[in-house]
Amino acid sequence: MIDESGSIELPPESLADLLDFDAWGEILATYGRTMRVAVALTDVEGRLLGKCHNAQPVWNLLHDAAPGRGTGCPFCITTHVPCTAVLEAFQAGGVVMVRDLAGLIHVAVPLFLGKLHLGAIIAGQVFDRYPEPLPLRRVANEVGVSAQQLWDVARKQRPVSRAVLQTSGDLLCALGQAFLQQRYGLILESRLAETNGRFRLLVEGVRDYALFIVDPTGCVTSWNSGAERMLGYVEAEIVGRNFSCIFTPEDIQNRVPEKQLHKALQAGRLEDEGWRVRQNRRQFWAHVNITTLMEGTGPFRGFAIIMQDVTERRKIAIVLEEARQERARLQENFLSHVSHELCTPLTAIYFFTTNVLDGLLGDLTPEQREHLASALDNVKQLKDMVSDLLDITRVETHKITVEPQHASPVKLVADAFSTCRTNATAKNISLRSDVAPGLPFVWADPARVRQILTNLIDNAIKFTPESGTITVEGRLMAEDGFLCLSVSDAGCGISPENREIVFDRLAQVKSGAEVSRSGLGLGLFISKELVSRHGGRIWVESQLGHGSTFYFTLPVFSLAKLCAHVFTAPNLEGGSVTLIAVDVIAVEGAVQEDILPELRRVLDGCINPDQDVLLPSMSDAEPAETFFIVACTGLSGFEAIASRIGRELRTFDNDSKLKPEISSTMLLVEPHKPRDEQIAEVAARIERLVQAHLLGKENLK
């Protein structure tokens, strides 16, 4: 417990314990007797702790004659200058020999632990030689005894020479430090035992948790009463056994216990929930925490495992989840019933209105036409609300689907503009697109993105005054792999508190009187869901009176990601990847657009999904009758795919009016590069080849 800086972590009472003079007494007395010196323990300032051992008769005499004299040092019997031996010893870091004015000498031995000064041992004789008459008379005078008396006592002293005293000091230093260390060890041990005992009480006292320790191989080394209660084994029968006995047979077969310890060792800890087995074979659902046991940087000792029986909690969670699903199902049924029931009369109104409006029942006056046109507008609004309602139920029952494909942001925005143009024109609002043509394609469902953009743009139209401008911008995000689209208006803006809730279900921000109707308030909620299904996020920035900008992000298309599941080590072992281009051409005329999805399904059936990927439509222009396949296969594999495509297409189109033109390019995979780099490079080359192929075809036309 002495750290690198040398400071010691011990409470004051333990420090005092280190210099307990009773404990030191025996060793000092023995030392004094053996070495024929007087010896005593002092504090850091040289004040005597306890008594002086093997005190010399002279000292006894002087002490009796004048108790409490001097500065506390038993050897400094001339009192003119305080004895500084102990302080000097600490400064020197070792034994110091001092001589006082009377020519008397003694040694001081410092005691320290690390950098901490604890005290000192002082040793010596009152006279280091036979007393000389002059100093003797001076001392006697000073203390107040007769010179004769002092002489009689001093004469009987056996003198210790300077050299012997010096050696004796060195010896005392070594002895003192050794004894101090030993005492320190004893104190630590007793403290540890105390803590261990307290820890043991604590561990035993925890009865709702199983607490046990396993060694690095998984063998149980300690087991508390909670563990006994929860798992049924008593300590004596489980200690020494592998803890895998509390796992289910399937887990044991799948080596789950080993894997868990391995993971815990790597991460330092592991949290898990799963089935565990009691001694009576009954299973329970456990919440488990595994922590590795390390002592500082010391050796790894095993794992502490804390386990809680959460079977009841899990049951409740399951019941709650079932109830939630049931509620969602009922709600879905209800909403789909409502929307179904709304659709039926709506359809009748629609047919009657359009029949009359289109003059099927005779001519109309301009005023009649205007009124009916308004009625039709309202029918369309109602229809949109019903479809929003249906979307909501799909969100709640997780049925809303997103089918991402390779899509051009420029085209997505243009599509949305064509849907919103009527509404914009009615208010003389101009729609401005600021989406650079050079932006990368996104991985998104075009129909869903149109829904999101239409929602945002329609909202913007609602809040923008007549003759205003709405701008849609596109830019790459700083965060990797996302593109951000934004819709800005110059409307009334949204207050900070409303900014928090606009994306909530049924949120409708109360605002200016110019907004006559705001729909069901589901648009932004649905948009948020759709964006998050794409893996993106949506947010709004706004200033009251200065308009709002809604932002959302979509993932950038990544061929490497799309092909990640086939770009595996075994598939790339062949050292090559083949790009196959299938141009389906019609013998006469052009390929009809409606058949393209069918063709895609046919081609999808011709590949091996473990090795090959049929790329999504990679062309921004339509119709895209060119299909691309990335195949992790050599020449023979390519031939197999090509002949399969020929055969399947003939079966599909028995008139043989469609003909595939199949070409391939083989790309070599650099063998010595890291795999991530390899894949990124191959993906980039494939994309370049695809674009070159499409461009070539365009030029041909």
Next chain:
Amino acid sequence: MSEKKILIIDDDQHLLLGLTARLKANGYAVVCATDAVSAVAVARKEVPDLVILDLGLPAGDGFLVLERLRGLTDLVATPVIVLSARDPADNEKRAMDAGAVAFFQKPPDNHEFLTAVRQALGETIALSTFLKT
């Protein structure tokens, strides 16, 4: 050439009235049925060129009607357009798989719907029109 005959199967009288007017105005003959049982009987008797089918019908589901129509020798190649208030997410694929040529959710856009009707009527053998001539 005589008028093409369209059978509308729907239990909503208003819809029948409105849609019939629209189809007649476009030069088609229209017959109607209002439940699943009579629908098959009417189809067998009238042998229409096209069937417009609702899914929620009294006395049986629209899918059942579709299946029965497919089982009639006279009607095996007759195109069926499904026009339903039901959620396309759950029903469109199922209808197409069962042999419908198109699925419209109510209310349909008149223009789109009539285009589909015309296409369906010109298209009795599925693959012959894949090529624009």
